[in-house]
Amino acid sequence: PPPPPPPPPPATPESEPTRPRGLSLVRLAKSPPPAEPTRSSPPPVADADAKALAPLVAFVNVASAVELLLLAAFRGREAQFFTHPEKMDDAHFSALLHLLQLERCELSLLSFQKQELTEARSGAFFTALAANKSLMTLELSGQVIGPDGARDLSVAIEKHPCLTALGLNANAIQDVGALDLASALARMGPRSPLRSLDLRGNKLAEPAARALADVLKAGVPLQQLLLYNNGICHRGAVALASALEQPGSTLTNLDLQANNIGDVGASALAHAVLHNSALLTLGLRGCQIADLGASALATALGSNSTLTSIDLYANSVGDKGVSELCSHLKMNEKSALSSLELDGNSFRTAGCDSLAGLLRTSTSLTTLALSSRSVGNEGLAALAEALAHDGALTTLVLRGDAPRDEGVVAIGRSLRTNATLTELDLDYTLISEAGAHALADALRASLSLRTLVLCDRGLSAFSVAALADTFKHNRSVTRLDLLEARAGGPATDQLSLAHAVSNSGTPRGKEWSRVSVE
Numbered sequence: 001p002p003p004p005p006p007p008p009p010p011a012t013p014e015s016e017p018t019r020p021r022g023l024s025l026v027r028l029a030k031s032p033p034p035a036e037p038t039r040s041s042p043p044p045v046a047d048a049d050a051k052a053l054a055p056l057v058a059f060v061n062v063a064s065a066v067e068l069l070l071l072a073a074f075r076g077r078e079a080q081f082f083t084h085p086e087k088m089d090d091a092h093f094s095a096l097l098h099l100l101q102l103e104r105c106e107l108s109l110l111s112f113q114k115q116e117l118t119e120a121r122s123g124a125f126f127t128a129l130a131a132n133k134s135l136m137t138l139e140l141s142g143q144v145i146g147p148d149g150a151r152d153l154s155v156a157i158e159k160h161p162c163l164t165a166l167g168l169n170a171n172a173i174q175d176v177g178a179l180d181l182a183s184a185l186a187r188m189g190p191r192s193p194l195r196s197l198d199l200r201g202n203k204l205a206e207p208a209a210r211a212l213a214d215v216l217k218a219g220v221p222l223q224q225l226l227l228y229n230n231g232i233c234h235r236g237a238v239a240l241a242s243a244l245e246q247p248g249s250t251l252t253n254l255d256l257q258a259n260n261i262g263d264v265g266a267s268a269l270a271h272a273v274l275h276n277s278a279l280l281t282l283g284l285r286g287c288q289i290a291d292l293g294a295s296a297l298a299t300a301l302g303s304n305s306t307l308t309s310i311d312l313y314a315n316s317v318g319d320k321g322v323s324e325l326c327s328h329l330k331m332n333e334k335s336a337l338s339s340l341e342l343d344g345n346s347f348r349t350a351g352c353d354s355l356a357g358l359l360r361t362s363t364s365l366t367t368l369a370l371s372s373r374s375v376g377n378e379g380l381a382a383l384a385e386a387l388a389h390d391g392a393l394t395t396l397v398l399r400g401d402a403p404r405d406e407g408v409v410a411i412g413r414s415l416r417t418n419a420t421l422t423e424l425d426l427d428y429t430l431i432s433e434a435g436a437h438a439l440a441d442a443l444r445a446s447l448s449l450r451t452l453v454l455c456d457r458g459l460s461a462f463s464v465a466a467l468a469d470t471f472k473h474n475r476s477v478t479r480l481d482l483l484e485a486r487a488g489g490p491a492t493d494q495l496s497l498a499h500a501v502s503n504s505g506t507p508r509g510k511e512w513s514r515v516s517v518e
Helices: 048-057 065-078 088-102 119-131 146-159 174-191 206-217 235-245 261-276 290-301 319-331 347-360 372-387 406-416 432-443 461-468 495-502
Strands: 022-027 110-111 138-139 166-167 196-198 224-226 253-255 279-282 307-311 339-341 367-371 395-397 423-425 451-455 478-482 515-516
Touching: 022 224, 048 088, 048 406, 048 478, 088 119, 119 146, 146 174, 174 206, 235 261, 253 423, 319 347, 347 367, 347 372, 367 372, 372 395, 406 432, 432 451, 432 461, 461 478
Parallel strands: 110 138, 138 166, 166 196, 196 224, 224 253, 253 279, 279 307, 307 339, 339 367, 367 395, 395 423, 423 451, 451 478
Antiparallel strands: 022 478, 022 515
16 A cells, blocks of 8 residues: 655745734634645655665655655645754765656755755755756755855756746855856746746845846846845846846846945836836835935836836935825826835825825725834824725835824724725834724724734733724734733733633624734
8 A cells, every 4th residue: 555645744824024022913714724635656666766865764754765755746846845953964965966866756846944055065966956857946045055056056057947946045156156147047048947036145246237137138037036135236227127128028026125226226127117017026125216216216107007016115215206106106097006115215294195195096006114203193194084085005004113193093093984904014103002092992993904013112001901802892803913012011911811802702603813922
């Protein structure tokens, strides 16, 4: 008989932005367990292969080499295969190389949990990769393969028939390694299977950006290019923008966060957006963009009908830049923009007035992120007035560390009549007891709100109890996060009370919820 199937891998939770630990109340949905995929047993493994795979069999704790191949075929499509808490010794690593080179290997995803690719191992690993015919996703983040490893990897990439996603975050490949990779990809052109390339944190500069632009111009059908936290300047952005203007561009996600491209680079990208119908997401967080660059982007958004998300967090966009963004978006009836991140900029009340006007008319914008520090109470009041009427917005993020009681109270009042907003994130916004109780009243009456995120700093135990009580009165509320709930602080003092409230009976019967200090 075939060997018993291994237990299914644990479900991977959705990734969320890193936040301070705090009190989290989550109403759990009741859903049937997922059905396990049907798997067939592979034929017996040759004695020589079984002996070579033996160390890996022990490492991943399965019964035999047959079971190892079965596990590779199953988990390769569902989860990370090698996520062992211990580092692999040389015997384990050699067995992995043997597995990769087997004709019968079906492993499609390989992600190392520890730093396994030492200088001595990387050459042998990339040789095995060149002989592999099954991997589709290779995640090497944090392996630090360096320029030499990138050169060996580029040779393997040209020989690999199906690698679609390559993760090289924080590998210190630098411009030299990026040039080798880019040359290999450009030689493959349209026949390259690669669709996603992650080069975040590799100390890349203008030469690498130009080489990657040449890759796109060569017809490589990349869809995602992540260049976060490198040293790309405005000249590199101009080169990438020229590639986006090429007919037939396939790139849908370009992330240039934390690169000093400035207004010149932003303007070049804006010109590309005017002529590009493939790009969906543009990440420009922390790119030293001011009103001039924002105005150029506004002009592009006034006619673009495909871009769905633009992230301008932590730039220097003022009232003028925000007003132009809103004005052009309002005039574009075909706009597809659904997410706009503007928190961490320098605009004030005038910019908020423009955003409020946009919210009243936009049929596509569903997520808006702002900074409560810059917008002030007057700006929050303008946004609250717009929220009082139903629109397209479903998520409003107001991050900051300044007290904004009057504005928060106004927002709370607007939620009583709003029937579209499902998430309100007030991360780090300091509120007093009056603001907390206004939000609690809004939660009880809200027709749509599901999630409320608050900072615990300054909240009294009475306020926490009032917020937790909304679980009893409003079945639609499924999540309440009190960030920075300190041990012995107001939120944790009320943990038992919150647990009792959130598990109390409702008119429609018993609810089951989880309350935890994360």
